[in-house]
Amino acid sequence: MLVITALAVVRTRSLFAVVTLSGVFSLLSALLFITLDAVDVAFTEAAVGAGISTVLMLGTLALTSRSERSEKKTPIVPLLVVLVTGAAMVYGTLDMPNFGSPDAPAQTHVGPEYFERIPKEIDVPNAVTAILASYRGYDTLGETAVVFTAGIGVLMLMSGLGRRRKEDEDDPDQEGGSA
Amino acid sequence: MFEEMTVDFILGHLNYWFFIILMMTGLYVVIAKGNLVKKIVGLNIFQTSVFMLYISIGKVEGGTAPIFPMDMKIDPEMLYSNPLPHVLILTAIVVGIATTSLGLALIIRIREEYHTIEEHEIAEQETKVSFYELNGNQLTSGDNS
Numbered sequence: 001m002l003v004i005t006a007l008a009v010v011r012t013r014s015l016f017a018v019v020t021l022s023g024v025f026s027l028l029s030a031l032l033f034i035t036l037d038a039v040d041v042a043f044t045e046a047a048v049g050a051g052i053s054t055v056l057m058l059g060t061l062a063l064t065s066r067s068e069r070s071e072k073k074t075p076i077v078p079l080l081v082v083l084v085t086g087a088a089m090v091y092g093t094l095d096m097p098n099f100g101s102p103d104a105p106a107q108t109h110v111g112p113e114y115f116e117r118i119p120k121e122i123d124v125p126n127a128v129t130a131i132l133a134s135y136r137g138y139d140t141l142g143e144t145a146v147v148f149t150a151g152i153g154v155l156m157l158m159s160g161l162g163r164r165r166k167e168d169e170d171d172p173d174q175e176g177g178s179a
Numbered sequence: 180m181f182e183e184m185t186v187d188f189i190l191g192h193l194n195y196w197f198f199i200i201l202m203m204t205g206l207y208v209v210i211a212k213g214n215l216v217k218k219i220v221g222l223n224i225f226q227t228s229v230f231m232l233y234i235s236i237g238k239v240e241g242g243t244a245p246i247f248p249m250d251m252k253i254d255p256e257m258l259y260s261n262p263l264p265h266v267l268i269l270t271a272i273v274v275g276i277a278t279t280s281l282g283l284a285l286i287i288r289i290r291e292e293y294h295t296i297e298e299h300e301i302a303e304q305e306t307k308v309s310f311y312e313l314n315g316n317q318l319t320s321g322d323n324s
Contacts, residue, residue, distance in 0.1 A: 015216050022220045029227050037244045037260035038234045041268050048276045049227065056276075060216060060283040064290040078211035086203040090196055098191025100240035102258065107239055111261040119247065127245035127262040128269070136266055143270045150277035157284040 015065070019057040026050035040128045194235050201228035213298035215286045219279060226275050230268045237264035 026049030033042035097104035114131060122130040132140060205228060208221025242258040245265070286296055293301050 015214065018217055018220055022223055025224060026227065029231060032231060033234055036231075036234045036238045037242060038237070038265045038268070039244045039246075041230070041234060041265050041272070044269055044272050045227070045230070048272055049223070053223065053276055053279050056280050056283050057216065057219070060286055063287050064216065064296050075207075075211045078207055081210060082203045082207045085206065086199055089199045089202070093192055093195040093199070096192065096195060096236075098187070099194050099235060100238050100242075101191070102239050102242075104236075106236050106264075107261055110263055111237075114262060115245075115259065125247045127247065127259065128265045131262055131266045132269060136270075139267070139270050143273055146274050147277045150281045153281050154284040157281075157288045 015061055016058075019054060019061060022057070023050045023054040026053070040126070195232065198228045198232045198235070201231070215289065215296045215298065216283075219282050219286070222282070223275070223279060226271075230271060233264045233268050233271075237261035 026045055030042040030046040030050065033039075033045055097106075101107075114127065114135070118124070118127055118130045122134055124130040124133075202225055205221045205223070205225030209218050209225065212218060212221065237260050239258050239260050242260040245259040245262040289301070290296050293304055295301060295304075
């Protein structure tokens with residue numbers, strides 16, 4: 001179903017439908033995360049991926065255009081690039097352990113140590129929260145920095161949008177009206 | 180390598196290949212489509228499938244979500260999935276929405292300047308501008324194609 005949704009995104013021309021489909025894609029992936037035991041991630045994906053980003057994209061559509069123009073160039077080269085990259089990645093997975101195997105390196109090295117230490121050191125029932133806030137606290141700090149920077153960037157890009165638009169209406173020859 | 184291609188091997192790796200197909204769909208949208216909003220959607224698809232790959236690495240067969248009982252008496256027989264990928268992906272999702280919003284803001288700004296969000300139309304306008312500049316002509320304001 002995820003593949004079908006993704007392919008529909010490729011084919012659809014109406015941008016409104018594309019954005020809605022991307023919301024559907026996010027919700028489906030949240031369901032997948034639940035079946036993969038990652039309930040916290042599913043939470044965040046449903047709220048952020050399906051909620052906030054869809055709203056942001058709809059906002060962008062309201063300020064720009066609604067539909068996609070038809071393509072002129074032939075999609076042979078991108079298709080080739082994608083196929084080669086995909087083949088390389090499949091080749092990379094051949095060395096990976098089987099899905100869900102308990103003796104995979106990812107399961108035997110760091111994970112059990114966290115399970116031993118969390119009840120003693122943190123005493124928070126949710127292991128994801130415990131790791132996020134304490135053992136990997138610097139990640140979260142960095143994440144906050146990234147979000148802050150992105151927020152500043154968005155504000156800088158968007159500030160004066162209404163003002164410039166008004167100037168354009170008053171004087172169409174102004175910069176931004178031409179070119 | 181091909182002698183290991185048993186049914187067990189294929190079933191164990193099918194999910195990775197499935198995510199790679201999704202990833203490549205996203206990459207194709209990013210490369211081949213000219214519309215900027217669609218590129219962002221493709222980037223999101225790519226990103227989400229990378230998340231799925233990570234989460235599926237952390238899954239343990241027969242395990243459950245890594246949440247302990249409230250009294251913190253952990254049954255040693257209980258299998259939990261690996262919480263570390265979950266933590267990393269939680270961070271990545273939030274960073275992803277930050278980049279998405281920045282990209283969308285850039286699109287709005289581009290649209291304001293060029294009056295289009297199609298890549299090839301922007302390229303045409305740029306070619307025209309550099310052509311005029313090379314010939315030393317003044318760019319007139321009516322040159323709004």
